[in-house]
Amino acid sequence: MAGALVDRYPRKWAMLAADLGGGVATGVLLLLLGRLEVFHLYLVSALTGALSSLHWPALSAALSAMLEKKDYARASGMMSLAESLAGVGAPVLAAALLKPLGLGGVFALDLLGAGAAVLTLLLVPIPSPPPRTGARTSLREEALYGFRFILERPPLLGLQLMFFGINFLSTLAVTVLPAMVLAKTGMSEAALALVRSAAGLGGVVGGLLLSVWGGPKKRVHGVFLGMAFSSLALALMGVAEGPGAWATLAFLESLFIPIINGSNQAIWQAKVPLSVQGKVFAARRMIAWFANPLGMALAGPLADGVFAPRYGQGEGIALMLLLFGSLGVLWGLSGYLLPKVREAERLLPDAKENQAAAP
Template sequence: MRGFVIVWLGQVVSMLGTGMTNFALSFWIFQQTGEATALTWAIFFFMAPSVLFSPIAGAIVDRSNRKTIMIVSDLLAGIATIFLLSLLATDSLQIWHIYVANLLAGAANAFQFPAYSAAVTMMLPKEQYGRAAGMLSLAGSASGILAPAFAGALLGPLGLVGIMGIDVATFLFAIFALFIVHIPQPEVTAEGRTGQGSLLQESAYGFRYIFEKPSLLGLQMVFFFINFLAMFGFAVMVPMILARTGNDEIALASVQSLGAIGGVVGGLLLSTWGGPKRKVNGVLLGMIATSIFGQALMGVGQGVFIWATAAFMGQFIIPILNGSNQAIWQAKVAPDVQGRVFAVRRLIAQITAPVATALAGPLADNVFEPAMQPDGALAPLFGWLVGTGAGAGMSVMFVITGLIGVAVGLGGYLFPAIRNAEELLVDHEVVVQTAVLKKRLNELTAERQVLRQAPSTVQNQQALRAIALEMRQIGADFPQQSRGDFK
């Protein structure tokens, strides 16, 4: 646990710096353009490579030293920040530069997710997976509390240059934390040997693995839809709040900080509790709850109090939702193929998020916002609920996607492959134990056959009794999840 805590602390510090930069850049972009589209496209250029590069990144992670991949990916993300910092310092920064930097940072993130997820599996026992997910969520949420507050306070005296300089220092700290920690490499399993081949073949292995297991595919299809809905709403949260408050950065920082506090509370709860016994309930009920109390409530709000409440509730639930899902995958997928499988898992779950992000800004500016002006087409239908004027169209986007999100979460319970995923899928530890026991059973069967064909002696009869005793013990030790395969 000590090594994991050191890596975790490095990520806490690094996420704080990144969060400060993201807050300051978001404010700078909206000041420059006054449009939601520019902000959502900045998000798109980060998310698209982080999702699309995932299969190749996962294959490389499984082929390589995971600690090295983690360090290099952190370094690339830092280079993206240095690129923007140098342009800003020379008064040359333009919005398209931010898009380019986000492409690089997103590509680095494609490697970070499978590398970190697979590393946690090797550093901790299964019983700690839920708590580890809670701590990682807590790291992101803690930075979410402090980053807007620090960035809002320091933006005036230090400017964007100073804030980005702090970001550079924090990613160096995270790299140092990785350097001093030992991260074990996984042993090759039967699943790992099956997936070996060229880089292209190994990149495709994650697809085959998931598509052969209906429960894993079903879980990811639920995330496929919920992530589209979530990003379609939350991609316009910043411009919605700024539009409805007259560019009040304090109001925006307050909402984001309260949301992050909710994430901290949810992460702390998961870290100590470990999540529900049936993790699939944490996933599906979590989706329903965050759609109601996070997404829809955010749209209904017309002031800081309701927005902050919605942000708190949404971020409070998300660690339990994501942590429950992560625990299922870490328990069911063999460690030496987790890089490939987790990368494809991410691709399936999040491929819709960049699409939603790319669509949200233009639809907000050109469809929903004009329709929610006092004389707009949607004002009679939704005006009583969210008001009219600047930002009201984006509020409608939140309400609609929140209600559909509830239907997606409830729909997951209709499919046995999803609601019974934990019973239908065998733990990877059980698979390994089963293989060992079956190998020993085959050896004993062969020895018994030889002894039965040999002349009957006292020594042979004793050996046969010993074999029978060991075979009965194997039957008793055989993993419960695999007893249907025991022959």
């Protein structure tokens, strides 16, 4: 339903609702300080996750309207850079501030951040499509339109299936990577921290690179080759030995992710009419991200029930990385064998030149 709401109402409202909701959730935790239970954290996490389903399609659609086609990938790189910096820096900063400020102080800083986001949104003009004329359809029908839009366009459907597949394969490998590092280093937390830090740094550098470079002129090269190189780094982790080698490969694996996502995002922003981007973007994210919980659910049983009993805990998981990483390389390169996907940018008209009517 989130995508339908994003297209039905001003996109600024959707982003404001998400940021205000996150601030309210933090405020509730602050009020419950001293009486916090684990289920409170579950409820807040569920709420913020639901609100993010509003924020991302609204922000993506707003950027499509505000920017020129040539700047879409750069903007995606900047967003990836900001997310990676937050992912790397926020836990470190929170840990450093926890002792001097306490948990209440950390929550208060989070509230200030939410307030700054809301104030910025209020001050910045955010374009939205003109109001629709004619009879209004139900939210359910509008939400389903996003899926129909993708199914009716083979180039976009092919891209979507490429992402579903690569997300599934990479999740099967990445989920068990920490277990491999711990098993091969005698449960060394320092080794695991090194690998994770390198992966975070790779995301930062990848986002910065895309922000400056703008990605390949033909966006599908960034998608297909990015998938192949990122998966190759995962596969090599299965044969490499030592925290230094794993950290280097984790850096390279994460380095290509902003390029993959930014190149793909630029295609969708250029080819999907602005008036329906909320619905379509919400649908495509749901399809692609469904692969993540599916991969997580299968990774553990495969590791404990299939690979570890036959090859040992560390070596069995290393074989999983080699296997699923190698399949990811083949999956990424297979996009070149599909003409409708390979030529998606040529086959589909640009959105700003051909604004289709919403349902």
